Amino acid sequence: MSLSESGDDKWLQFLPFSSVVETTFWHKLTQLKIDVYALKEEPIEISGYYSNHTAIRLPACFNIDYSSFDKYALLYK
Numbered sequence: 001m002s003l004s005e006s007g008d009d010k011w012l013q014f015l016p017f018s019s020v021v022e023t024t025f026w027h028k029l030t031q032l033k034i035d036v037y038a039l040k041e042e043p044i045e046i047s048g049y050y051s052n053h054t055a056i057r058l059p060a061c062f063n064i065d066y067s068s069f070d071k072y073a074l075l076y077k
């Protein structure tokens with residue numbers, strides 16, 4: 001059953017969002033670059049999280065911080 005068949009004419013809409021890079025991200029990257037990655041230039045896999053604020057007039061936000069380098073960080077957010 002499609003949306004038009006059910007009588008519900010709601011459409012999926014795009015919600016603009018902002019992105020935030022916390023200072024803790026840069027500190028952790030610096031530490032890892034000196035201690036672990038050194039002169040390697042391969043891409044580094046990181047993760048972030050998206051939050052949709054329920055407060056009026058606050059945009060949705062994609063955030064990366066020091067935990068972005070932890071593969072399991074998103075399980076606990």
